[in-house]
Amino acid sequence: MEDKKIKNMEEFASVSGISRPTLSKFFNDPASVRASTRRRIEAALEQYDYRPNLYAINQNRRLTKNIGVVVPYLSDPFFAEIARTIEAHVLETGYRPVLLGSHGNADQEIENLESLRLLKPAGVLLAPLGRASDRNRIAAFGQEVPTVLFDANIEETGAAFVGSNNGQSIDLIVDYLCRTGEPPAFFEMKEPTNPNAFKRRNAYIEAMERLSLTPHLIQAAGEGWEFEEIGFREGTRVVRDRNLPTNTILCSNDRLAIGFLSAAYEAGVRVGLGPDCTMRVAGHDNHPFSRYTCPTLTTVSQDYEAIAQKSAETLMALIEAQTPPDSRRETLFDGRLVMRGSA
Amino acid sequence: MEDKKIKNMEEFASVSGISRPTLSKFFNDPASVRASTRRRIEAALEQYDYRPNLYAINQNRRLTKNIGVVVPYLSDPFFAEIARTIEAHVLETGYRPVLLGSHGNADQEIENLESLRLLKPAGVLLAPLGRASDRNRIAAFGQEVPTVLFDANIEETGAAFVGSNNGQSIDLIVDYLCRTGEPPAFFEMKEPTNPNAFKRRNAYIEAMERLSLTPHLIQAAGEGWEFEEIGFREGTRVVRDRNLPTNTILCSNDRLAIGFLSAAYEAGVRVGLGPDCTMRVAGHDNHPFSRYTCPTLTTVSQDYEAIAQKSAETLMALIEAQTPPDSRRETLFDGRLVMRGSA
DNA sequence: ATTTAAAATTTACGCGCGTAAAGTCATTTC
DNA sequence: GAAATGACTTTACGCGCGTAAATTTTAAAT
Known part of the structure; x- marks a missing residue:
């Protein structure tokens, strides 16, 4: 098919016999032109290889069709998975997802937002780092760009939050x-980077007290995002x-648990x-x-798909x-018990 | 600092007292203007909040400062890791990496390239899916855009290839x-998706024959990128x-090995x-x-950083x-033996 | 066949910046 | 101090498309 390259919309207008403004409407929304002309345009598109220039389009729009997606750590399969799912949903709506990872670094997180601002995105889906995040700058960004937080909440920031109901899920397990x-005793990092960790800790304590049991916290030292390593180190100590x-x-x-299980195995437990078995x-x-x-890990599943x-x-x-929403809305999804071999 | 928002370069020119063409030169390469004017511009930049419009810039450049990075599967920690490393190197050189994952899908891979073409990237780093890839279209893309393949090679495609020396690394182990x-017997997928798998199979056979030993292949059925699952399933059968x-x-x-180890554990081996221990x-x-x-996995490390x-x-x-290179160059890096508990 | 509303066309301007050409100024060289 | 070189300013055009306004065509409704 693709007979020859078309340089711009003007040229495509002349070879297709459709006026340029109509073509412009078509490319913005194919349904906005009459069905018969739409067919004519689509027929011409099969003959000629033309696609509108992305930069010229976006220069004249106040907002683009870009949706920023920022996660704290792309190498973490958990975030990779949720980013992938979000990406698919964004594409479905006809927007273009722009995926960025913050590499566990607060400066990088802000840089990602700055970089997104240049793209004039229609909106941003942001999973913040948590404790390390520069809350003020994220909040400021949320004022300028429609922003929905997910996974980790920051109070009063962004237009909405979507995440897991840690209270419910910890209760469940x-x-x-x-x-x-x-x-159970509760194994966690002493200074968690992620607000969910605090919620889970509190939920554990409350759940235990509700059952008239004494909570017991095991807190691992360590910074950063090498959770398996931290779980392994502290797990080795606990087991010993x-x-x-x-x-x-x-x-x-789970990442702490993966490290812990590895430690237990190495120690022969x-x-x-x-x-x-002497341990769950x-x-x-x-x-x-x-x-x-x-063994395979018993855990609580977050509802990736729903989030x-x-x-x-x-x-x-x-x-x-x-228009900015009347009020900030928080949506929490329940976890689901996944029973496997470890407990 | 940031006194007021500046709308465009014209406005920034008037408030900073520098002509617009000079500013344009500065933003393209700060070193291209005299040191004294550079200081004046940088001083003005601290007072006023201005950044050139990305779309207007790129509209007038034949090529942008974008570098496309395409990997077959972003949720695979291996590719996530190598993508992250590449990203860092690209940023160092002053280019903007655009990271895309193909989700193990050949159509998505082509779509990623199409999508990149609209971005008029200066170049692309592509790790192809392998067997499933639409080789013709990838080759055609490589003709238009400077492209370097990595991880998985496709003959005659792109300007260069960088990967691992599977012959050496398999010999080593x-x-x-x-x-x-x-x-050892060699455990693999019957119909591997990735060309490296074929190279490794052949290298194993040659290495065994060189040692006057009879090679033994265990080939798992299964499609797709759920390697752990395939390793688990076939591992269960082998062990039984x-x-x-x-x-x-x-x-x-390693992903097959992770599944295999899990199967062995479940089977009590x-x-x-x-x-x-009855198995390595x-x-x-x-x-x-x-x-x-x-136990921890004995393996051969690919040189992520070098690649x-x-x-x-x-x-x-x-x-x-x-200018297109005189000849296509292939660079292979040696693997390094990582001795751990499993063998 | 006439009216009418919707859709397409014509014309025209603007977006923000790259970039070329010609002229002006500052800095170096002897 | 004059000449030469390089850096900057002024002026002006173009990139490809969004979009508004006025006009004409088309298709549906009476």
């Missing part, structure tokens, strides 16, 4: 663990010392439900790799409304 | 395994049937070097999670030369 064995009031460990997230370990998130740990869909949906509504 | 125990001529398994890549397993790639398998740096470097040279 604590109840399960208590029902089926000894009550053997001074726990319980044989059951609930990890604040059998984890799981079998008769020769559970996680949180249903990390893509939690199916392949040894992705709702975030995208909320942002779209925000964009189409063209 | 086969030698090691033979030196320290029974010679117990009709192997050897107790040592060399997996074509001890893997490793200890006296109670090795992998290839030094996948970020191979440190946390049970990333060399790819970026090669592309930059290509871009600056502004």
Whole structure:
């Protein structure tokens, strides 16, 4: 087909016999022109290789069809997975997702937002780093660009938040663990980078107290995003010392649990439900790799799909409304218990 | 500082007392103006909040400062890691990386290239899917845009290729395994998606024959990119049937090995070097999670850093030369043996 | 066949910046 | 101090498309 290259819309107008303003309308929304002319244009598009110049288009629009998607760490399969799902939902709505990772770095996070601002995006879906984030600058960005936060909440920032109901999910797993064995100790980082970690800690304590049990926190030192390494290090210590009031460990997230399980294995401690097992370990998130740990990891699944869909949906509504929302809305999705071999 | 918003370069010219063409030169290359005027501009930039409009800039350039980076699967920590490293190198050279994942899908891969073409990138770094890739269209793209392939090679396509020396790395691990125990069988997918898999298979066969040993292939059925799942499924079968001529398994890549190890654990087969172990397993790639398998995975590390740096470097040279290279160059980096607990 | 509303065309301007040409100014060289 | 070189300013055009206004065509409704 593709007979010859067309340089610009003017040229395409002359070869297709359609006026340029009509073509412009067509490319902005094919449904906005009469069905018969639409067919004529589409026929011409099959003959000639033409696509409108992206930069010329966006220069004249106040807002583009770009949607920024920022996650704290692209190498983390959890975020990679959720980014991928969000990407698909954004594409469905006819927008162009621009995916950026913050590499666990607050400066990079701000740079990503700055870089997005130049793209004049219609909106941004942002999963903030959490504690390390420059909250003021993120809030300022949220004032200028329609922004929906997901995964990690920052109060009063952005137009909405979509995430997991950590209270419910921790309740769920604590109840399960208590029902089926000894009550769990809670294994976490001493200074978590992520606000969800704080919520989970508090939810654990409340859940235990509700059951008239004494909460027990195991707090690992360590900075950064090498959670497996931290879980491994602290897990090795815990297993060696053997001074726990319980044989059951609930990890604040699956990546810590993966490291912990590795440590237990190395130390020769059998984890799981079998008769020769001396310890139970559970996680949180249903990390893509939690199916392949040894033993397979019992955990609470976050509803990736729902979070992705709702975030995208909320942002779209925000964009189409063209007006800041009356009030900031927070949506939380319940977790689902995933019973596997480790607890 | 940031007194007031400046609308465009014209306005910034009047408030800063510098002519617009000079400003234009400055923003394209700060070193291209006299040091004294450069200081004046930079001083003005601290007072006024102005950044050139990205779209207007790129509309008038034949090529932009964008560098496309395409990987087959962003959720795979291996590619996430290498993408991240490449991204950093691209940024260093003053270009803007645009990261796209193909989701294991050939159509998506082509769409990514199409989408990049609209961005008028200065060059593209592409890790193709492999067997599934539409080789013709990728080759055609390589004719139009300076393109360097990495990780997976496609003959005659793109201006250069940078990857791992699978021959050397498989030799290395086969030698090691033979030196320290029974010679390995090779565990792989029957119809690999990735050309490296074929190279590794052949390298294994050659290495075995060189040692006057009989190669033994275990080929798992299965499509797609769920390598752990395939490794788990086939691993379960292998362990159950117990009709192997050897107790040592060399997996074509770490993700298969991760699934295999999980299967062995579930089946109660001890893997490793200890006296109670009945099997050895090795992998290839030094996948970020191979440190946390049970037992930890002995593998061959690909030189991520070297591949990333060399790819970026090669592309930059290509871009600056502004002329298609005299001949296509292939660069292969040696692997490094990583001895851990599994073999 | 006539009216009418919707859609397409013609014409024209603007977006913000790259860039070329000619002229002016500052800095270096002898 | 004059000449020469380089840096800057002024002026002006073009990039490809969005979009507004006025006009004409088309298709549907009476």
